[in-house]
Amino acid sequence: MLHVKLIFFLVLLAGANLPACSAGGGDDDQFVYSGFTGSNLTLDGAAVITRTGLLELTNGTLRQKAHAVHPVPFRLRRPPSSSSTEAVRSFSASFVFAILCPDADACGHGIVLFVAPADHDFSGAFPSQYIGLFNGSSNGDAGNHLFGVELDTDQNNEFRDIDGNHVGVDINSLTSIDSTSAGYYDDAGDHGFRNLTLASHDKAMQVWVDYNGTAKQINIAMAPLKMAKPSKPLLSTTYDLSTVFTIDKPYKVGFSSATGSFNSKHYVLGWSFAMDGPAPAIDIDKLPKLPRFAPKHKPKLVEIIPPLATATFIIALGTVSFVWVRRRMRYTELLEDWEVEFGPHRFSYKDLFHATDGFKSVNLVGVGGFGRVYKGVLPSSKLEIAVKRVSHDSKQGMKEFIAEVVSIGRLQHRNLVQLLGYCRRKGELLLVYEYMSNGSLDKHLYGDDDKQILDWGQRFRIIKGIASGLLYLHEEWEKVIVHRDIKTSNVLLDNEMNSRLGDFGLARLYDHGADPQTTHVVGTIGYLAPEFGRNSKATPLTDIFAFGIFILEVTCGRRPIMEVPQGDQLVLVDWVLENWHRGSILETVDPKLHGNYNVDEVYMVLKLGLLCSHPLSNARPTIRQVMKYLNGDMAMPELVPTHHSFHTLALMQNQGFDSYVMSYPSSMAPSLSPMSNLSA
Numbered sequence: 001m002l003h004v005k006l007i008f009f010l011v012l013l014a015g016a017n018l019p020a021c022s023a024g025g026g027d028d029d030q031f032v033y034s035g036f037t038g039s040n041l042t043l044d045g046a047a048v049i050t051r052t053g054l055l056e057l058t059n060g061t062l063r064q065k066a067h068a069v070h071p072v073p074f075r076l077r078r079p080p081s082s083s084s085t086e087a088v089r090s091f092s093a094s095f096v097f098a099i100l101c102p103d104a105d106a107c108g109h110g111i112v113l114f115v116a117p118a119d120h121d122f123s124g125a126f127p128s129q130y131i132g133l134f135n136g137s138s139n140g141d142a143g144n145h146l147f148g149v150e151l152d153t154d155q156n157n158e159f160r161d162i163d164g165n166h167v168g169v170d171i172n173s174l175t176s177i178d179s180t181s182a183g184y185y186d187d188a189g190d191h192g193f194r195n196l197t198l199a200s201h202d203k204a205m206q207v208w209v210d211y212n213g214t215a216k217q218i219n220i221a222m223a224p225l226k227m228a229k230p231s232k233p234l235l236s237t238t239y240d241l242s243t244v245f246t247i248d249k250p251y252k253v254g255f256s257s258a259t260g261s262f263n264s265k266h267y268v269l270g271w272s273f274a275m276d277g278p279a280p281a282i283d284i285d286k287l288p289k290l291p292r293f294a295p296k297h298k299p300k301l302v303e304i305i306p307p308l309a310t311a312t313f314i315i316a317l318g319t320v321s322f323v324w325v326r327r328r329m330r331y332t333e334l335l336e337d338w339e340v341e342f343g344p345h346r347f348s349y350k351d352l353f354h355a356t357d358g359f360k361s362v363n364l365v366g367v368g369g370f371g372r373v374y375k376g377v378l379p380s381s382k383l384e385i386a387v388k389r390v391s392h393d394s395k396q397g398m399k400e401f402i403a404e405v406v407s408i409g410r411l412q413h414r415n416l417v418q419l420l421g422y423c424r425r426k427g428e429l430l431l432v433y434e435y436m437s438n439g440s441l442d443k444h445l446y447g448d449d450d451k452q453i454l455d456w457g458q459r460f461r462i463i464k465g466i467a468s469g470l471l472y473l474h475e476e477w478e479k480v481i482v483h484r485d486i487k488t489s490n491v492l493l494d495n496e497m498n499s500r501l502g503d504f505g506l507a508r509l510y511d512h513g514a515d516p517q518t519t520h521v522v523g524t525i526g527y528l529a530p531e532f533g534r535n536s537k538a539t540p541l542t543d544i545f546a547f548g549i550f551i552l553e554v555t556c557g558r559r560p561i562m563e564v565p566q567g568d569q570l571v572l573v574d575w576v577l578e579n580w581h582r583g584s585i586l587e588t589v590d591p592k593l594h595g596n597y598n599v600d601e602v603y604m605v606l607k608l609g610l611l612c613s614h615p616l617s618n619a620r621p622t623i624r625q626v627m628k629y630l631n632g633d634m635a636m637p638e639l640v641p642t643h644h645s646f647h648t649l650a651l652m653q654n655q656g657f658d659s660y661v662m663s664y665p666s667s668m669a670p671s672l673s674p675m676s677n678l679s680a
């Protein structure tokens with residue numbers, strides 16, 4: 001084998017005037033790391049080699065990305081000289097990994113073993129669902145020349161992920177060409193399938209990736225640590241990597257990882273790689289130890305602590321309590337016994353005060369129906385937060401309120417604004433959220449000032465994102481959560497322009513402590529389903545109605561209720577419907593797009609908007625169906641004109657909405673007038 005390679009090398013030097021190979025022969029064609037102590041991996045982002053020799057890609061901090069690359073690149077294709085020439089050579093990789101997620105329901109985003117051009121730059125990649133490889137625009141670009149094997153711990157509908165625990169083959173995109181749930185075929189016993197959980201904490205697992213350059217076959221196997229490589233691969237797929245890897249470039253091999261908004265830690269314990277042969281064996285016995293997942297039990301040291309240390313401890317405790325008492329006096333807040341269990345979700349007023357520079361008005365980012373929102377930076381973690389101050393005098397229901405805040409804080413999804421915690425003072429409640437640097441969507445749609453016009457691609461992605469967030473609330477959480485107040489001002493954009501639904505579930509919370517004798521309509525006029533006027537009952541289908549209005553609004557760039565010159569009000573959905581009947585629906589599209597949009601997508605979204613905002617609730621699709629329509633996985637049913645021809649406004653008036661609609665002040669922006677009684 002070696003002399004064949006040598007001949008190629010000589011031909012290369014003598015004949016073709018190509019740059020010399022950097023990974024030509026012998027030892028450079030393979031490597032093995034049984035632990036990473038003393039290794040020369042090229043690291044970036046959060047990646048570090050720990051003292052014990054672990055490759056720690058992420059450490060649990062949110063929105064981290066990390067890359068670890070073997071320092072020497074490889075020539076994946078032989079120079080074009082003789083017959084069999086250009087095909088990508090066979091290669092194999094093997095590695096041992098572990099993923100730690102404190103909350104099994106919210107684990108992101110995984111690890112990718114990748115092969116990419118040596119000069120490929122990951123600095124533009126996002127630390128989120130793109131697992132540190134791409135961003136919204138580079139995902140799917142054939143110019144990436146990237147092959148990856150993803151260990152994905154999060155189901156992302158945008159990439160048509162099959163589940164939240166899968167292995168996939170990625171070519172230039174996170175939408176895998178083939179994927180399967182994690183597991184292995186047992187060589188012992190019945191040769192049956194055994195599933196594995198990727199986020200297995202302290203139980204490391206081994207993965208083998210083999211590419212056969214002759215058969216153009218990619219095989220992936222995995223198994224619990226110490227088990228031999230299963231003879232039947234978990235996933236086997238045929239793909240000619242010669243269409244991916246160019247002939248002129250050296251290629252690097254490495255790992256990529258990202259946490260997004262999930263608290264997860266990603267580790268690689270050992271790694272090997274070889275060209276033209278099986279990956280060298282990793283010495284399992286030499287692998288570094290993983291950090292203990294939950295260091296609960298008392299260390300033995302406690303028993304032999306010398307009295308001096310105890311004294312130091314007591315003094316420290318005394319100092320801490322002194323400081324604490326002083327702080328309590330300076331920054332008074334309410335803290336009752338029942339709140340102890342919510343400890344981790346409770347922020348101190350002092351921290352919030354300092355984070356926002358004492359709630360200075362320069363830090364005010366918005367005023368909503370329920371209170372003011374301030375931007376802040378937590379002093380300890382440097383995390384950017386948004387603090388919403390809601391005035392709330394009522395003692396009644398406070399315990400349930402906080403319990404719900406905490407339970408909502410457990411919801412984690414890339415299309416939801418994470419609620420981090422709360423703080424309570426006399427007469428007010430402070431809710432702490434992740435800060436969304438690109439503000440709320442309504443400002444992008446209507447703000448004529450500094451904001452750039454959103455193009456259709458961005459709008460379509462925003463719509464899909466919100467659908468995905470809503471799917472999570474309606475169907476993927478342990479109980480159904482009705483948002484109750486979907487509207488463009490409750491859709492926020494993070495620094496990657498991902499759309500995130502804010503304020504979920506809280507609309508109902510604001511009702512606590514209000515006078516139970518009066519019915520309060522929580523929600524925003526223009527987004528309220530007709531049946532809501534009848535029974536004031538929020539259901540997933542009333543959310544779908546509001547979602548329908550929302551997507552029409554995003555596509556048309558107009559508010560749900562518009563003022564027309566005669567002083568009348570025009571309801572967006574009726575206007576779109578009229579144009580639909582007249583066959584002029586594309587005239588409703590936001591003129592600011594100047595006709596630059598994908599006609600099929602726009603047409604589908606407008607039709608979906610009408611379908612979702614159908615006055616009859618049972619004609620509306622579920623959010624799961626909506627996702628399928630948006631992803632093109634299912635064709636939309638035809639709108640039957642006879643069933644949809646009555647005007648929403650007329651219908652709403654019949655249902656007792658007239659007073660709301662008619663008394664709606666024209667000078668007031670709809671997004672700022674929730675039809676609710678604020679509990680005060």
Ligand SMILES: Nc1ncnc2c1ncn2[C@@H]1O[C@H](COP(=O)(O)OP(=O)(O)OP(=O)(O)O)[C@@H](O)[C@H]1O
Pocket residue numbers: 365366367368369370371372373386388417433434435436437439440485489490492502503671672674
């Ligand atoms: N997490 C956040 N990050 C950045 N800005 C935010 C955040 N939350 C809210 N804002 C800003 O503050 C404004 C007010 O938000 P808020 O949710 O209080 O009101 P709203 O959505 O306009 O109305 P409502 O109170 O009826 O929901 C938003 O429009 C947005 O610009």
Ligand SMILES: *[C@@H]1O[C@H](CO)[C@@H](O)[C@H](O)[C@H]1NC(C)=O
Pocket residue numbers: 038039040
């Ligand atoms: C790392 O690089 C240094 C200097 O370039 C070299 O001396 C050392 O042997 C390398 N170590 C490994 C494990 O490759």
Ligand SMILES: *[C@@H]1O[C@H](CO)[C@@H](O)[C@H](O)[C@H]1NC(C)=O
Pocket residue numbers: 045046059060061064
């Ligand atoms: C995690 O890594 C980041 C840098 O990427 C660092 O700022 C942070 O302090 C680390 N956190 C812990 C718990 O080690």
Ligand SMILES: *[C@@H]1O[C@H](CO)[C@@H](O)[C@H](O)[C@H]1NC(C)=O
Pocket residue numbers: 121122123124125134135136137138
């Ligand atoms: C996306 O990534 C590409 C390639 O890395 C980069 O050129 C581009 O600037 C990035 N876009 C954003 C919005 O970061």
Ligand SMILES: *[C@@H]1O[C@H](CO)[C@@H](O)[C@H](O)[C@H]1NC(C)=O
Pocket residue numbers: 181195
């Ligand atoms: C894993 O296997 C068990 C039984 O072996 C099965 O009950 C369970 O549904 C499987 N889980 C997944 C996610 O397939």
Ligand SMILES: *[C@@H]1O[C@H](CO)[C@@H](O)[C@H](O)[C@H]1NC(C)=O
Pocket residue numbers: 090212213214215
């Ligand atoms: C690659 O595939 C060819 C053709 O199917 C087969 O003959 C060869 O043994 C395979 N190589 C390896 C290393 O499995």
